[in-house]
Amino acid sequence: MDDDELAVLLRNERYPRSAGYSGRWMVDGVMGPNAVWQAEALSDVMSLEPGMRVLDMGCGTALSSIFLAKEFGVEVWATDLWIKPDENLRRVVEADVEGRVHPVHAEAHSLPFAEGFFDALVSIGAYHYFGTDDLYLGYYSGFVKRGGQIGIVQPGLAEECETLPPAGLAPYWKWDFCAWHSPDWWRRHWEKTGLVTVEVADRLPEGWRDWLHWNEVCDRDSSAPQWEAEMLRTDAGRTLGFTRVVARRSN
Ligand SMILES: C[S@@+](CC[C@H](N)C(=O)[O-])C[C@H]1O[C@@H](n2cnc3c(N)ncnc32)[C@H](O)[C@@H]1O
Incomplete structure (x- = not known):
């Protein structure tokens, strides 16, 4: 598939800022x-201001780091x-954001940053x-500084299931999907620490359609196996989608 065709196929009116970036x-x-x-x-429900220091974990x-630096002027x-x-x-140099996006190699439990360094x-x-x-x-x-925001978005479930895999999804299910959780699960998971106030815990509106759209175009571009797209079509948004959570560190 050539780059122009790819760009047309990836048009998605729900993401006007992303439309400024090459599909290839x-x-x-x-x-x-x-x-x-x-x-x-995620940026739709977070406050990102120029000059803020942001960790993209x-x-x-x-x-995403390049996108956030370019769109919001954050470091x-x-x-x-x-x-x-x-x-x-x-990639950072090619995108002309050297000095504004700093690549770091680190494991999530051993982060090389000072306490309260990020806005x-x-x-x-990934989370x-x-x-x-x-x-x-x-x-x-x-x-993050006290009062600063913590945001995540990732594959998730509409609601927690009594048993996994969810109904109808057994042919596609991989064991590590057990880490996909609902907005309510994440809200409770974070609130029970008493360390943050959860401001948003929702499913991306029509998120499953975006996920399917993306997979269908990628599969067409690479002639890759289509099991994930098939899983999403079978589910039709009943269970799968994207969970988005934003919380603020308490004072
Ligand atoms: C599915 S990829 C998503 C990457 C990217 N954020 C995206 O959406 O395309 C998951 C990412 O989580 C990172 N990851 C998984 N476990 C990690 C850990 N223990 N510490 C740091 N990063 C981790 C991996 O390096 C990987 O790049």
Whole structure:
């Protein structure tokens, strides 16, 4: 598929800021269902002001970090485990945000930052890999200033299921999807620490359609197997979607 066709297929009116970015750039950096769309959805419910210091935790190929730096004028520490910072630095330089996006190689339980260093913490398609532990938020929230926001968005369920896999999804289910949770689950998971006030815990409106749209275009572009798109079509938004949560560190 050529780049123009890809750009047309990826048009999505729910994400007007993302429309300014190359579809090929998004597909080349893919690690999940469009980090740029998800970053835009998270930014809709967070206060990001120019000059703020933002941690992008589990940034993967740093697309969301580049997007946030360009769109909001924030300075981003693009932190990831699997993707090496040399690779992300190359992307940062190509995107002309050198000095505004800082690639960092770190494990989520061993972050090389000072307490209270950040004005905001974001995590896109990643927090469920390390943040379902009851005690993790107590460690993580220490890196944002008191009163600062913590935002996550990632695959999730509409509601917690008594048994997994959810009805009808057994053919597609992978064991680690057990870390996908509902907005209410995340609200309780964070509120029970007493360390934050949850301001938003919702499903992205029509999020499952965006996820399916993204997968269908990527599958067409790469002729990859389509099991994930099939799973989303089968579910039709009954169970799967994106969970978005924003909280503020208490004083
Ligand atoms: C599915 S990818 C999503 C990447 C990117 N945010 C996106 O949406 O395209 C999950 C990311 O979480 C990061 N991750 C998983 N476990 C981690 C850990 N223990 N510490 C730091 N990062 C971790 C991985 O390095 C990976 O890049």
